[in-house]
Amino acid sequence: MNNNKMVLKISAISENEHFARTVVGCFVLRLNPSVAQVSDIKTAVSEAVTNCIVHGYPNNPGEITIEAYIEKGNIHINIFDNGVGISNIEEALQPFYTTKGDEERSGMGFTIMQSFMDSVEVKSKLNEGTKIYMSKKIISDAV
Amino acid sequence: MNIKYQKNGSDLTVFVYGELDECSSSKAKNLIDRVLNDNYTSSNVIFDLSGVSFMDSTGIGLLIGRYKKLKQQNVASYISGASVATEKVIELAGLYSIMPKI
Known part of the structure; x- marks a missing residue:
């Protein structure tokens, strides 16, 4: 079960959100997670994929890569886009911060990722893309 | 994604069915706003998320967008029936402070 890995590439369109979070939600099932843990993971994936679609590719939908792997009872999920990037990551991580307030965006995406996962790291370069690295412990006594 | 509603005096309950994400939100917004416009005499709007x-x-x-719209018309809005998972997102955003849970 350990060191298992999956990679998923999808077009950055909202119709793929359900598919993306469901695939990752199914992948983690081999760790026998609780319903709440699966729900947290699916919500965090949905937030990251939404960011890629809405902010990463505001003009033309590109490609989103979703990697997940299991290591010592932890699920690691990395979500990459090759979009416009984030100019100020610190600002983007603030609760309720949004660049698209006129679209009724809550600005809670990164806050939900941070609250629902154990760790979230964001790396971004303008006009190159954004990479989100998240992890969550599922089995506390795994070796 | 589907919306139904029930009117009881000045109370309007809007029942939301399905998933609320980036893919469905535009349709949900249009359907809910149509219900709110058709029932503009309501004093209280309850969003049933069961x-x-x-x-x-x-x-x-x-939901915040609908709250703001209703507040401008002096209409109070409430949330009911959220699942444990939905409630976790609602509470993180502090939504119950402006749209009380009933």
Whole structure:
């Protein structure tokens, strides 16, 4: 079960959100997670994929890569886009911060990722893309 | 994604069914706003989320948008029936402070 890995590439369109979070939600099932843990993971994936679609590719939908792997009872999920990037990551991580307030965006995406996962790291370069690295412990006594 | 509603005096209950995410939010917004416009005499609007199977921050944005719109018309809005998972997102956003749970 350990060191298992999956990679998923999808077009950055909202119709793929359900598919993306469901695939990752199914992948983690081999760790026998609780319903709440699966729900947290699916919500965090949905937030990251939404960011890629809405902010990463505001003009033309590109490609989103979703990697997940299991290591010592932890699920690691990395979500990459090759979009416009984030100019100020610190600002983007603030609760309720949004660049698209006129679209009724809550600005809670990164806050939900941070609250629902154990760790979230964001790396971004303008006009190159954004990479989100998240992890969550599922089995506390795994070796 | 589907919306139904029930009117009881000045109370309007809007039942939301399905998933509230980036993919469905535009349709949900249009359907809910049509119900709100058709029932503009209501004093209280209750959003019943017991039929919502998934909701992320896009759903929060949608609900805050409806709250702001209703507040301008002096209409109070409430939330009921959220699942444990949906409630976790709602509470993180502090939504119950402006749209009380009933």
